[in-house]
Amino acid sequence: MPPPPGSIEDQIQQLTRRLAEFESRLAAVEQGAPRPSVAAASVESPPPASIAAALDPLGALTNLGRSLIILGGAFLLRALTEAGTWSPILGVSMGLLYALTWLTTSSRAAAGGHRLRAIFDGGTALIIGFPLIVEATLKFGLFTPTTAALALGAFTACVLLSASHGRLPSLAWLAGLGGLATGLTLMVRMGAVAPFSFYFTGLGVGTLWLGYLREWRGLRWPTGAVAAFAALGVTVRAVVQPPADPATLAWASQGFLLVTYLGSIAIRTLVRGRQVIVFEMAQTVLVLVVGLGGAIAVVHAVDADGLWLGAAIIGLGAAAYAVSFQFLARHAPGALNFYFYSSLALIFVMAGTWTALHGPARGMALTGIGIALAVAWSRSLRATLGAHTAIALVAASEAAGLVSLGFAVFMGELPSATLSQWPALVTFGVVLAISGSRLTACRGTALSAVDAPGLTLGLVAAVGLAGLVTLAAVAIAGALSLPVSGDMLTTIRTAALSMVVVGCARLARTGRFSAMGWLAYPLLAAAGLKLVLIDVRYSRASTLFAALAFYGAALVLVPRLRKLTE
Numbered sequence: 102m103p104p105p106p107g108s109i110e111d112q113i114q115q116l117t118r119r120l121a122e123f124e125s126r127l128a129a130v131e132q133g134a135p136r137p138s139v140a141a142a143s144v145e146s147p148p149p150a151s152i153a154a155a156l157d158p159l160g161a162l163t164n165l166g167r168s169l170i171i172l173g174g175a176f177l178l179r180a181l182t183e184a185g186t187w188s189p190i191l192g193v194s195m196g197l198l199y200a201l202t203w204l205t206t207s208s209r210a211a212a213g214g215h216r217l218r219a220i221f222d223g224g225t226a227l228i229i230g231f232p233l234i235v236e237a238t239l240k241f242g243l244f245t246p247t248t249a250a251l252a253l254g255a256f257t258a259c260v261l262l263s264a265s266h267g268r269l270p271s272l273a274w275l276a277g278l279g280g281l282a283t284g285l286t287l288m289v290r291m292g293a294v295a296p297f298s299f300y301f302t303g304l305g306v307g308t309l310w311l312g313y314l315r316e317w318r319g320l321r322w323p324t325g326a327v328a329a330f331a332a333l334g335v336t337v338r339a340v341v342q343p344p345a346d347p348a349t350l351a352w353a354s355q356g357f358l359l360v361t362y363l364g365s366i367a368i369r370t371l372v373r374g375r376q377v378i379v380f381e382m383a384q385t386v387l388v389l390v391v392g393l394g395g396a397i398a399v400v401h402a403v404d405a406d407g408l409w410l411g412a413a414i415i416g417l418g419a420a421a422y423a424v425s426f427q428f429l430a431r432h433a434p435g436a437l438n439f440y441f442y443s444s445l446a447l448i449f450v451m452a453g454t455w456t457a458l459h460g461p462a463r464g465m466a467l468t469g470i471g472i473a474l475a476v477a478w479s480r481s482l483r484a485t486l487g488a489h490t491a492i493a494l495v496a497a498s499e500a501a502g503l504v505s506l507g508f509a510v511f512m513g514e515l516p517s518a519t520l521s522q523w524p525a526l527v528t529f530g531v532v533l534a535i536s537g538s539r540l541t542a543c544r545g546t547a548l549s550a551v552d553a554p555g556l557t558l559g560l561v562a563a564v565g566l567a568g569l570v571t572l573a574a575v576a577i578a579g580a581l582s583l584p585v586s587g588d589m590l591t592t593i594r595t596a597a598l599s600m601v602v603v604g605c606a607r608l609a610r611t612g613r614f615s616a617m618g619w620l621a622y623p624l625l626a627a628a629g630l631k632l633v634l635i636d637v638r639y640s641r642a643s644t645l646f647a648a649l650a651f652y653g654a655a656l657v658l659v660p661r662l663r664k665l666t667e
Contacts, residue, residue: 164221171203171222175229189241193233197256200230204263211267223263223272230256231283239290246293250300253283257300261307270317273308277320280304281327288331294338295346298331298354306361309384313369318380325362325384329391332358336395340402348403352396352410359392363445370438371424377441385441389448397456411457418449426477440485447489451496464501464524468531471497475535487540487554494532498561501528506572507564511598511631515575515590522572529565536562536617543615555616563601563617563624570597591636592644592651598628599655606662621659628652 178199182192207222234253238244244252257280264273281304288297305328308320332354338344339351366381393414400407425442454466471493478486498504501524509515535541541555548556574593578585585593606621608614629652636648 160217164218167218168221168225171225172228175199175233189237190243193237193241193243196233197230197252200226200233200256201259203229204259207269207272208263208267211263211269216267216269219267219269220271223260223267223269224275227260227272227275227279230260231279235283235286238287246287246291246296249287249291250284250296253280253287254300254303257304258307261311265311265315268315270315273311273315273317274320277304277308277324281324285327294331294334295350295354298328298335299357301328301331302354302358302361304328306365309362309365312380313365313373321380321384325380325387328358328362329384329387333391333395336391336399339399344403348399348405351399355392355396355399358388362388367424370441376437382441385445389445393448393452397452400456407456408458411453411455414449414453414456416453418446418451418453421446421449439483443485443489447492451493455496455500461501461524464497464528467493467497467500468528471535472531475538475540479538479540484551484554487551490535491554491557494528494535494558495561497528498525498532498565501525503528503532503561503565503568506568507561509568509571509594511594511627512635515572525565526569529562529569532558532565533562537613539613541616542613543619548619552616552619556619559605559614559616559620563605563620566604567594567597567601570600588640588644591640592648595628595632595636595648596651598624598631599651602628602655603658603662606659618663621663625655625659628655 175196178192178196181187182189182196187195203222204226207219207226210216210222211219231253234244234249234256237252238249257276260276261273264270264276281301284297284300284304288294301324305321305324308317308324312318312321335346335351335354338346339348362384366377366385369375369381370377396410397407399405400410421442425439425446428436428439428442450470451467454463454470458466471490474486474490474493478490495504498507502522503525506522506525536555536558541558543552543555571594574597575585575590602621602624605617605624608618632648632652636645640648
């Protein structure tokens with residue numbers, strides 16, 4: 102058996118190493134030889150004796166025998182409990198205290214450099230503690246699901262802290278995987294998901310910080326996945342009919358998942374000034390889908406008012422945008438943290454607005470968000486904010502009815518021309534104004550990725566304009582008491598789209614509205630496809646004549662106008 106920590110042998114070995122180091126440096130000075138490297142001479146490097154002990158089969162057998170003796174003591178405590186010598190609760194308490202005792206010896210052994218002994222003692226403590234919690238819960242009925250999750254969390258935390266203090270990654274892996282197995286066993290056997298969802302989230306965040314502080318990066322992947330899986334289970338139980346868990350419990354589980362993971366990532370990237378890493382991006386996506394998406398799903402399932410939840414989510418989005426602008430000011434363009442936090446902010450703002458508001462209010466709110474993002478885009482000239490502006494205004498167009506109006510140019514029932522269409526008109530005006538600004542202008546002779554926001558807004562504006570022209574033509578025909586049959590409506594749609602295409606071709610120049618000019622040929626192709634698939638099939642000869650005339654005129658004018666503007 103290796104000598105205990107702090108023994109005379111250890112002190113002699115340490116003094117010997119320091120004396121050898123001193124002599125080697127003195128000889129180097131006297132002979133002019135290069136100085137030994139710091140890594141080779143560092144007293145923190147494990148001594149050869151410790152390495153040999155870790156690889157010594159005899160030492161492994163000795164520690165294995167010691168672990169078996171420790172396990173024998175645990176079975177003695179169990180025998181006394183089963184014999185009725187003391188109550189089950191006292192027996193379980195003694196067993197957990199016994200496991201923690203050997204966890205303490207593991208920490209002391211690691212501090213003394215006896216890593217093999219530390220791993221064996223810690224592993225033995227796990228073998229005692231995890232099954233004891235399961236047995237106390239399922240056999241003796243001492244723990245409810247909540248208290249079982251608390252006991253499991255406390256024991257796992259002690260082991261992970263011991264592993265971190267002793268720098269024993271293998272013990273941390275044993276604790277993490279053992280905690281996952283024990284928690285899943287209790288969750289399935291007891292049929293209670295919510296308490297263990299909190300446990301799995303705590304375990305996942307704990308291993309996340311082990312990765313931050315100790316560079317133990319692998320364990321956070323399985324624990325993070327199980328944490329999200331457990332929160333998803335609580336969500337499913339809350340949305341089924343009849344619900345197995347109350348909505349408040351599901352929101353608590355989802356909120357705990359969101360706050361702990363996103364808070365930890367924020368502390369690392371903001372307080373500690375680090376760049377976001379692959380795991381953080383992947384786990385954020387998973388947490389948003391399960392946590393944020395699950396919370397919204399529960400709101401709809403229980404028919405609750407989503408105003409407060411949506412407002413809270415919008416607040417998180419505003420905070421994330423504020424954080425991203427801090428990175429914008431301090432770091433060079435293209436900083437990964439800016440993309441991460443700005444994308445997170447956009448998701449929060451969109452989801453929160455969609456949850457909190459309905460009808461015209463939703464469309465107007467999203468339009469306002471698009472305007473605010475356009476202002477930020479104009480001040481920073483970041484293409485990312487341009488993409489955010491386009492996404493917000495496309496969402497606003499859908500919520501306000503502008504997208505439905507645009508689709509009415511091609512097929513389907515035409516919406517009525519009433520005052521209820523005012524949200525679509527307001528959003529169209531904003532989209533058209535931004536499309537005509539210098540922000541969305543295509544500045545080169547060839548398109549690039551930075552032109553995508555302008556092209557997107559230009560497409561929404563062009564198709565929306567065609568829809569408004571179609572709606573206005575039908576309204577005028579109705580005011581003049583002219584009947585509008587199905588084939589006539591098809592021809593009106595083709596005529597409106599053809600006129601918009603010609604207008605886009607006229608705008609194909611450098612400067613304002615140039616993005617819409619690039620859309621002339623794609624829209625011309627779409628109009629031709631509509632003519633072939635719909636007009637030819639459903640129109641009469643008289644109306645088809647007019648449709649062909651309008652489209653033919655567009656075919657003639659578009660190339661000429663494009664040539665004039667080049």
